[in-house]
Amino acid sequence: MTTLAPKPAPSPTTSAQKAGAVLRAVNVRKTYQLGRTSVPVLRGVDFQVRHGEFVAILGASGSGKSTLLHLLGGLDSVDRSDDQPPTSILFEDIDLARISAGRLDNYRRRRVGFVFQFYHLLPELNILQNVVIAAMTAMGSFEYWRTKSAIRDRAAELLERVGLKERLSHKPAELSGGERQRVAIARALINQPDLLLADEPTGNLDRATGGSILDLFSDLHRRGQTMVVVTHDEHTAARADRVVRLVDGKVQG
């Protein structure tokens, strides 16, 4: 039985892991409908991410990188049509297009963590709460009350790890861009995701700040975190184990 619910501590060996692939994009197509005209953004993207791997997806602005990342994270769904070759995104061999909305919510809660270019923190919450809230969505109220202090400790620890130990009760508005992105990274890690998805995490930061954020990613990667980072910047991509180039809606080469 395959479940996306509670994460097994050391995952039992699946066929995907034997092959080493956590995530597989198979002939991924995505078309946007703009009035009467349809705009194909992804025209059959194929690639895979192995366990523990750091993959960079490199592409020009507007090439569909964000679109692809949203699909990988289960925030959007691929094109569905019968007269085209099958298109799917497989996480540990499970087709995201074929699972229920509830399980897809679970997938986002426990299996993936998102980091966005514009940080996307909740402005009313302080940074500790911004991290904790991602854990809260993953559990019922009873479970939360039982593990409340453990979760807060873990969130504080993560924030300490990204260098924000002293700022727990600050609001996002009181933080610089780089600091906000660190909060976003801590939030993405709170549920110990199998897969970290980052959409131009340094796109909005100056070179030095961006560099320190990338150091954080490299550090995470060293500790075994599987991750996909989307970027239009060669320097950023250079940090990855492998670079996937997105050109004209397809993987180049």
Add this chain to the structure above:
Amino acid sequence: MYQLLLTKRYLSSKIMPLLAALAVALCTAMVIIVWSVMGGFLVMLINSGRTLVGDVSISWPVTGFAHYEDLIKRLEADPEIAGATPMIETYGLIGLPDGRTETVQVRGIDGPSFAKVTEWNDILYWRPKDAPDPKDTGSSDMRLRRKEVWQQIYEGGKKLTRLERSKAHPEGIDRPGVVPGISVSGFNFREKWGFFPGTPYIRTREGDKTPAEMLMLPVDGYVTLNVLPMDSKGRAIEMVARKFPVANEFHSGLYEIDHRTVFVQLGALQDMLKMNRAQRVKEGTGGVVRKGDREEFAAPVVIGEEPARVTNILVRGKRDTFDPKDADKLAERCRQIYGAFAEAHPNEVPDLLSIRIQTWADLNQTMISAVKKETALVLFIFSFVSLTAVFLVLAIFWAMVSEKTRDIGILRAVGASRSGVAGLWLLYGAAIGITGSALGFALAYLIVSNINGIHEWLGERLGLYIWDPRIYYFSRIPSDLQASNVAIVLAGGVVASCLGALIPAARAARMHPVRALRFE
């Protein structure tokens, strides 16, 4: 769980939804106030309706009926009946010391037994008072001083007599007196906070407000009572006038009654109305007759006796009859007793089919049912008006959902489900509703418990008198804050807010996460 956290944050950081809460508060406060005042009005009406009529009235108006002592004996023998008292109800004119004449309702009563059936002893106004009215800061109330005088007047009021000393009777004798309503004479100057301190003055005819001459009616005032007697066939005889000392005055709180009713000792009124015990004489006998060259007075030939009559018997049950159904049961008992009574006096008293037996609720029916209908109508209108709160919450939440689109996308990205997002907005709506309702209750409680003070203030400062005792019967605005009614209104406030949040919540739930995230 995260819904609770966000709701708390949103509540303390957003102004708009607090406006929605304020709207909910105003609406709930409005409905609670209306319900309390109308409800209090009804309770007061019902209680006042009972203050002076007891539970059941047996009546044969105008001419009255005889042998009532027997009926009272029969009624009082019943285990369900606490007491019964005779009364005569008629209309008359009262001549006041300043020369004015007013039309009044005249009621002849027997004080001690009337007190067993009604609240007579409680509504007598002139009596010793131990502590001043809380608003009477200067202790201007005359009843606080010379207690023995007031005690004597109080005792006189109970019996409807006044102790009068003369050369012939230096120790004083009790003369039959009248007890007019406190507002009948127009001499009792009333403090704006509702009591009569007892510094009366005679109004001069030119409308000059300066007191011309101090006169304390129950101490040394007299009034003239004019009534129209009828014979037993209901034909008017000649107007009868008699001067009475004022024994006391009463204050029932029911303006109509305090303004227009005069109580008088039953025996005296029977006398005036020729309803007392009398000998029936042969027509043409008696009077001055010529005997030779002398004129002589001859006694009439007595052929029978006419017993005394009254128009009403008022009955009080042993059990409380606030519920009209209990009053109906008591009335049914009275009907049975009257049936036996009528059989015992064939052709001398009205038969069972003709006699009028009414409960206090029957007597006040038009008034009570009118107020009940009015309450229902006003509540309906106000509740309907309160629906605006639903739309206000809807509009504000709609705007807030738009403003928070990005946050919704973020929440979905970290794993919130559609229903979770909908739940957030519903919870928020409920929180607004609870806040608003609590605020509304506090506001309503403050206003209802100070309604008379607020009314006075409005009257003094702005000349705004909403509650005119002439129209509303009562001199004070009543209120009756019922916990169950409050609970209904507060629950309504919460439900209305949730209802208003429903559509925005559905909209938030249906948002596409990616479109929400990309929202600028």
